Amino acid sequence: MVGAASRIRRRAGDGGAIESLAGRGYNARFPWSLPVRRARVRRSHRGMRNPTRALAVTASLSLLALASPGEAAAAPGVPETRLLANGLQVVTLEDHTLPLCAASLWVRSGSKDEIDSSAGYAHFLEHLIQRGGGAVGPFEYQRLANRWGGSLSVRANYDRTYITVTGVSSALEQVLGAVAGLGFGAALKDKEIDRELGALTGEIRNYYDEPSSVAFLESMRATFPSHPYRVPPLGNFKTLGALKHDALAAFYANLYVPNNMVLAVAGDIDPARAGVLVDAAFGKAARSGTLPPRPPLPSAFPGHDDKEKLLAVKEPWTNLSFSAPGYRHPDRPAFEVIARALGDAGGAPLSAALLRAKAAEAARVTYYRLEDAGMLYVGIVPASKELSYAAAKAALEEIVAFKKRGLMEADLKLLTERLVRDERVRAESIAPRAESLGEAALFGGVRYYWDLPAAYAHLTVADIARVASTWLVGENLRLVVILPKDAAPPAEEQKKAFHDTLELLGHAVAGAAPGFERVAYPPEEAGKAAAAAWGDARDARGFKDPERTALANGVTLVVLEDHRHALAAVSLHLRVGSADEPSGKEGLANLAGHLITGGSTAAGRGEAVRLGDRLALLPEVQVQKDLTEVRFLLAPGDLKPALQTLSEALRRPLYTEAALKTVRAGLSSALERSAGDPSFAALELFRDRVYAGHPYARPTGGRPGTLAALTLDDVTAFRAAHLRPAGAVLAVAGDVDPSEVARQARDLFGSWKVEGSAAAQEAAGEHRPATAGAQPGEFTRTLTTAQSSVVVGVPGEAIDRPDFEGLRLLGSALTVLSFEDTVFKRRAAFSTSALPEGLRQGGSLSVQVIAAPPRLEEALFDVQRLMRRLALEDLSRKDLEDFGRFQAGKAAADTQGVLALASVLGYREAAGLGAATYRQAITPPVGWPPARLKDLAGRYLKPESSIVVKAGPPSN
Numbered sequence: 001m002v003g004a005a006s007r008i009r010r011r012a013g014d015g016g017a018i019e020s021l022a023g024r025g026y027n028a029r030f031p032w033s034l035p036v037r038r039a040r041v042r043r044s045h046r047g048m049r050n051p052t053r054a055l056a057v058t059a060s061l062s063l064l065a066l067a068s069p070g071e072a073a074a075a076p077g078v079p080e081t082r083l084l085a086n087g088l089q090v091v092t093l094e095d096h097t098l099p100l101c102a103a104s105l106w107v108r109s110g111s112k113d114e115i116d117s118s119a120g121y122a123h124f125l126e127h128l129i130q131r132g133g134g135a136v137g138p139f140e141y142q143r144l145a146n147r148w149g150g151s152l153s154v155r156a157n158y159d160r161t162y163i164t165v166t167g168v169s170s171a172l173e174q175v176l177g178a179v180a181g182l183g184f185g186a187a188l189k190d191k192e193i194d195r196e197l198g199a200l201t202g203e204i205r206n207y208y209d210e211p212s213s214v215a216f217l218e219s220m221r222a223t224f225p226s227h228p229y230r231v232p233p234l235g236n237f238k239t240l241g242a243l244k245h246d247a248l249a250a251f252y253a254n255l256y257v258p259n260n261m262v263l264a265v266a267g268d269i270d271p272a273r274a275g276v277l278v279d280a281a282f283g284k285a286a287r288s289g290t291l292p293p294r295p296p297l298p299s300a301f302p303g304h305d306d307k308e309k310l311l312a313v314k315e316p317w318t319n320l321s322f323s324a325p326g327y328r329h330p331d332r333p334a335f336e337v338i339a340r341a342l343g344d345a346g347g348a349p350l351s352a353a354l355l356r357a358k359a360a361e362a363a364r365v366t367y368y369r370l371e372d373a374g375m376l377y378v379g380i381v382p383a384s385k386e387l388s389y390a391a392a393k394a395a396l397e398e399i400v401a402f403k404k405r406g407l408m409e410a411d412l413k414l415l416t417e418r419l420v421r422d423e424r425v426r427a428e429s430i431a432p433r434a435e436s437l438g439e440a441a442l443f444g445g446v447r448y449y450w451d452l453p454a455a456y457a458h459l460t461v462a463d464i465a466r467v468a469s470t471w472l473v474g475e476n477l478r479l480v481v482i483l484p485k486d487a488a489p490p491a492e493e494q495k496k497a498f499h500d501t502l503e504l505l506g507h508a509v510a511g512a513a514p515g516f517e518r519v520a521y522p523p524e525e526a527g528k529a530a531a532a533a534w535g536d537a538r539d540a541r542g543f544k545d546p547e548r549t550a551l552a553n554g555v556t557l558v559v560l561e562d563h564r565h566a567l568a569a570v571s572l573h574l575r576v577g578s579a580d581e582p583s584g585k586e587g588l589a590n591l592a593g594h595l596i597t598g599g600s601t602a603a604g605r606g607e608a609v610r611l612g613d614r615l616a617l618l619p620e621v622q623v624q625k626d627l628t629e630v631r632f633l634l635a636p637g638d639l640k641p642a643l644q645t646l647s648e649a650l651r652r653p654l655y656t657e658a659a660l661k662t663v664r665a666g667l668s669s670a671l672e673r674s675a676g677d678p679s680f681a682a683l684e685l686f687r688d689r690v691y692a693g694h695p696y697a698r699p700t701g702g703r704p705g706t707l708a709a710l711t712l713d714d715v716t717a718f719r720a721a722h723l724r725p726a727g728a729v730l731a732v733a734g735d736v737d738p739s740e741v742a743r744q745a746r747d748l749f750g751s752w753k754v755e756g757s758a759a760a761q762e763a764a765g766e767h768r769p770a771t772a773g774a775q776p777g778e779f780t781r782t783l784t785t786a787q788s789s790v791v792v793g794v795p796g797e798a799i800d801r802p803d804f805e806g807l808r809l810l811g812s813a814l815t816v817l818s819f820e821d822t823v824f825k826r827r828a829a830f831s832t833s834a835l836p837e838g839l840r841q842g843g844s845l846s847v848q849v850i851a852a853p854p855r856l857e858e859a860l861f862d863v864q865r866l867m868r869r870l871a872l873e874d875l876s877r878k879d880l881e882d883f884g885r886f887q888a889g890k891a892a893a894d895t896q897g898v899l900a901l902a903s904v905l906g907y908r909e910a911a912g913l914g915a916a917t918y919r920q921a922i923t924p925p926v927g928w929p930p931a932r933l934k935d936l937a938g939r940y941l942k943p944e945s946s947i948v949v950k951a952g953p954p955s956n
Contacts, residue, residue, distance in 0.1 A: 077537025077564060079437055079446050079529050080271070086287040087259025090278055091437045091446055093266035095430070096542040097562070098892045099922060100150070101267035102166045102430045103179045106438040109255040110159040111233040112295060112372070120204075120235010121251045124243060125186070126156035127196050129163075129252075133187035141165070141178040143824050146816060147882040148174055149889015149924075151431075154182065158220075158229050159371045162438060166431050168889045168924065169268035173277050179263070180281040183256055190245045197240065204234050215317035215379060215482045222307055222478040223321045223375050228295050257288040264438035267430045297372045297516045298323065301476040301508060308481045308490065316385040317482040318360075318392050320399075322471055323514070324367060324374035327443045330520040332369065333455040334467040337415050339367035339376055341407060341464075342399065345418055350378065350398050357394035359387045371443045373516050376471075385487045389494035392479055393501050400504045403472055406465045414610065416456040417635070423452055424565040425633070427534060428897035444519065445526025450533050453566075455520075473508045535735060536563035546905055546915045547738045549745065553753055554726035557745045558905045558915040559738040562898055568639050568734030571631040571902040572646065573910035575727035579626050579695035579841075585714060587667070587702015592715045592723075593623040594663045596630055597649045598656075606899060608634035608642045615641045617649075625696050626840050627910055633899045636735040640744055647748040653719060660712050668708065671701045678789035679848060681781050682951035683835070686791040689947050690844045693773030725752045731906030731915070734898035770842025771795035778948040787830070788856045788952030792863050793846025794945045799838030800912050806936045807845050809925060811836040812887040813870060813879070813933065814847050814863075822849065822862040829859040840911070845940060846947075853953045860948065867946075870937035874930040884924035892922040 076094040083089055109122045131138045145152040148167030155162055163182050167175045207213045221230045263282065265274055301323060325331040342350055343365030354360040364379040378399075382391040407415075426432045440449035479498070481490065508514070519526075531537055539562050549557040578589045597617045606620030619632040634642050674680040684699055691697040701707075730749065732741050774795045797803045811834035818832040829851040837844045847867075851859040895904050895918065909915040 075531060075537065075540075077540030078531045079450065081441060081446060081527050082275075084258065084279065084283055086283065086285055087257075088282055088285070089262040089441050090275075090282075091262065091264040091441050092269070092271050092274060093264070093433065093437060094269055094271050095266060095540040095564075096268050097539060097564070098430070098895060099169045099268050099888065100166065100430050100892050100896075101169045101172045101175060101265070101269055102150075102164060102434040103172075103175050104162055104164040104264045104266075104431070104434040104438040105179045105183050106160055106162045106262045106264070106435075106442040107183070107256055108159070108260045108294075108442065109161045109251075110157050111231045111235075112159040112228040113255060113292060114228070114231060114251075117239065118247065118251055119231055119239045120233070121239070121248060122156045122161055122255075123233050123235055124196075124200060124240075124248065125252060125256075126154050126161060127200060128188055128193060128248070129182050129186040130154060131186070131189075131192040131196060133181065133185040136181055136185065138192065139824070141182065143820055144174065145178065146819065147886055149885040149887070149892070150175065152178065156233060157370075158233055160439070160442065162435060164431055164435055166889075166893075168885050168892070170924070171885060172265075172267075172269055172274065176265070176277050176281045180285075183261065184282075184285050186252060186256075188245055188249050188252060193243055193245065193248070197243070200240055201237070204237065204240065207234055211311075211313040211315055211317050211482060212379060214311060214313065215319050215480060216377065218307065218309060218480045218482065219319045219321040219377055219478065220375065222305060222480055223302060223323050224298065224373070225302055227298050227372065229370060229373065254288070254290075254292060257291070258282060258285045259287040260291055262438050262441040264434040264441065266434040266437065295372075297326075299513065299516070301473070301514055302478060304474050304477050304479075304502065306479045306481070306495075308483065310483050310485045310487065313482060313484055316382050316388050316484065316487065317480075318380045318382055318388045319480040319482075320378040320380075320392060320395055321478045321480070322376040322476045324369070324376050324471060325467075326373045326516060327369060327371045327439075328448060328519040328521075329516070330518055331467045331470070332374075332520070333452070334459055334463045335374070335376070335471065336367055336369075336419060337407075337412065337456075337459060337464055338402075338468055338472075339365055340415050340419065341411070342378075342402060345415060346411070349402065350395050353394045353398035354380065354391060357390060359383055359391035359394045363395055385483055386491070387494075388481045388483065389490050389498045392481070393494070393498040396477075396498065396501045396505065399472060400501065403465075403468050403506065406468070407461050409461060410612075412459065412461055412464065416459055417610075419456050420453050421567070421633075421635070423456075424534065424567050425897060427565055428567070429893075430896065441527075445521065445523070446529050447521055447526050450529040453533060469506070470508075470514065472505065474502050474505050475508045476514075477502065477505065534564065535566040539564050546918075547742075548909070548915060549742045551725075551746060551750050553750060554724075554728065555745070555749050555752065556729045556909055557742060557749075558729060558731040558909050559736065559741050560731075560733045560901060560905060560915075561736065561738060562733055562901065563735045565898075566636060566735050567633060567898050568636040568732065568736050569631065569633050569897075569899040569902040570639070570642060570646070571629060571729075571731040571733075571899075571906040573729040573731070573906045574628045574630075574723060575626065575910065576628050576722040576724075577624050577626040578698050578700045580722050581695070581698060581718070585706060585710065585718075586698050587671075587707035588710055588714055588718050589628065589722075590623040590667060590701055591660075591664060591707065591710055592718050593621045593628040593630070594667065595655060595659060595715060596621065596628075596653070597646070598654060598659055606632050608632050608638055608645075610638070615645060617642060617645050623700055625700065627907070629903065629906065631899060631903050631906075639732070639736060639741070643744055643748050647752065650723070650749075651752050653716075653723075655712055655715060657712060660715065664707060664710065667701065668704065671704060671707065674701065676783060676785065678783055678785050678787060678951040679850060681783060682789040682791045682949045683846075683848060685779055685781055685951065686793055686846055686947055686949045687844070689775045689777070689779060689949070690793060690795055690846075691770050691773075691842070692775045694768070694770045694841070696770045696839060696842065720754075724754050725749070727910065729906045729910040731902045731909065733902035733905065770798075770839060771844065774945070774947065776945055776947055779950070781949070781951040782954065783952050785952050787850055788853045788950065789848060789850050790856055790860050790863075790951075791846050791848045791947075791949045792860065792867070793835075793844050793947050794940055794942065796836060796843035796845040796940065797838065798840060798842050800840075801838075803936065803940075804836070804838045804843065805925070806928075806933070807836045807838075807843075807940065808887060809880075809883055809928060810870070810933060810936055810940070811845060812883040813875070814845075814866065816883055816886055817870075818847060818849070818863055818866055821866065822859050826858075826862070828855045828862060832863075838911075856950065856952070860950075864943075864946070867937070867941040868943070871934065871941050872938075874934055877930065880928050880930060880933065881924070884926070884928070888922050888924040895922060 148171035150166030815834040
């Protein structure tokens, strides 16, 4: 049952106690990885793009002035909605904090719009619109989105399909052209349909082979017996087998029309210019005069029913489901709280009830929200197939108990604060922000999204009780029991016990309809957005420079204001890492780092949380070669107590054997998992060879034997020797007052002192150049895995050396070109990543490739050939411009959010680059002549310096 419980938790989005060690190191600041070739349903897919310019726009100043005649432009940070003549709604959000843009096109096209003969068409189009049209080749937009410094995704669901493309802000014209091309220009040729059929068939087969997927679809079918939501969005093999151009083209032509769409454009944009570009890309598309009628909303609860299904599955599943409020319904915020109260966020009461009954180990509780209605879904893997109804009874008993006890004011406050914080964190990234605005405008108006913080904040315990009594009733409960075909019929006494509990749940008020049609805002109000709904929008005009304060004891404070989302973050960088460990004590720095705040079973969450009157730090800790970072997100009002707690942990550390055992067990488990990952294994072995003879060669996570042998005395001695204020950087970003933060930092951290001098510590840490003993050659680590990884790399430079920035650009060139050749064109690998690693005493440049074992050697040859090509040939200036966009776009994307921003500022200051240089990292380099890059490649990408590491099963 341990395996079943862990599967449920993973599907519910619980990342586990201590995060994986794979990929740690300074290269985490420059992780340039391109996606795998094939993605499953509702994940990002490949795209297509015309190699020529997508738009031919000649925008003069007079044309710009006509973009929105008679309309006042919205202020930065506040969305504006306008309607084109052809019916396309356009939502624009101006935000100049980072040089990124996103365009998200939302279409009312989902399984809700299908009939039996067209089941799955919306999902098929999710794949097929990316296979080209006109002069645009298959998946070409995905290739070019990488060059624009962004990404492309297409997703389809029950009642929407959306296309999102991102890039650096200078690529806005191309981004909009790609979205318009996908939305209006798909050719849907029979030959491309035939090529996609294999992937679609495999996707459907894999989905239906997964018991949890089957259980979910059966719950949707049971919950909405008279509504199109009962139709699975993936379709079926019958319609797939009959899939041809004419029928699919008719579906596409009927629904992919501007008056059935919403376009959201967000980011570092000029609204007037964006308006011109939108008009040019979308304005000529013809509106439809015959949009298909929308299906009627559910009018009543489905009535209770039990469904038992014997299927070809290996494990049983038991699901309870309730129909729930839809997107526009005024009960939606309260129902979201109820779902969280019953799930992990509320202390996992359903899982606890299942454990007490010995019927299962965990339950997944999800509010699956759609436009017309939603579904509260409780998914359970029973302890055995004989306990399916016992598990259902235990979960239902807890739902009954919840209705009776309701929520306390303190519990409601915690749950709503968590909901608002999650929404604010998601809003910090430009693509999710554009998608949320597009969804809201499509389903009723931007206010349905924009007012969420206020909607959650205004909830009362009476609201929760009312909504629970309305929706959590017997007439609204459906039970689905999935059993293996060889299972015996469930015992009648268990069924009776479940139905006896069902009577305790209560009933709907006689004659009262659930009111699925109710809306929170009248149509004329739904498009209005209040400027201060999420915070103070003034910083959307652009960030100020970070403020730097040096304390007398050597601590540096860096503060950057961002008042847009009422969040704050703290990042503490300490000048100690795995290179400082004594020989034979590998993993000591990692263990000591995770014990800085005392250790916790919830380590790695990266937040400060209220536990009653106490503020608990549950930081994310990253221990690298010569730096350790402790970082966490928090509410702005909790900054002072959080800094006080962190200061106490540094000045008066308190270790316990219990905390040591807990943290060590978590790190050992993470190390064991990572050891079987070919990507992690190949990179660790590469570092062992490129830094041979230097402390950087030690594995950051340690080794199983050394980690198990570490004691509390080892940790105490290590911290006494290395944990010092000199060189430490405290970075704070978010909704804060810099002068007040400086005062608090002086008060709380200014008295942090230790014996010994910083100079002595620095001298003790000096070594010869990290790559002086590098060992070129080919090395192999055999693993029993389905995929293989190969790392090809060379010694590089320290992060403060002049060539390091050039190696970053060379890394971008290697990533983009290897993806386009090895992944995109020849399909010899699944993904490629360039890893320019810059440390204080040296660095490296490597390319990591993930491939199927039979094609590993082919992929390796491709990368080696590319390295020689870069050293011998001049690239075009257009290529260099694209590599710069790619580099800047990835760096900017990794800086989104106050937690990431604080981390980047602290890292750059601690590395000696200066916090203010973060702007250089997110700005495309200008003026790089092709000859300079070729010279750099010639000096570093030498075959005689090459280190090749393969990890995975034998490739021949």
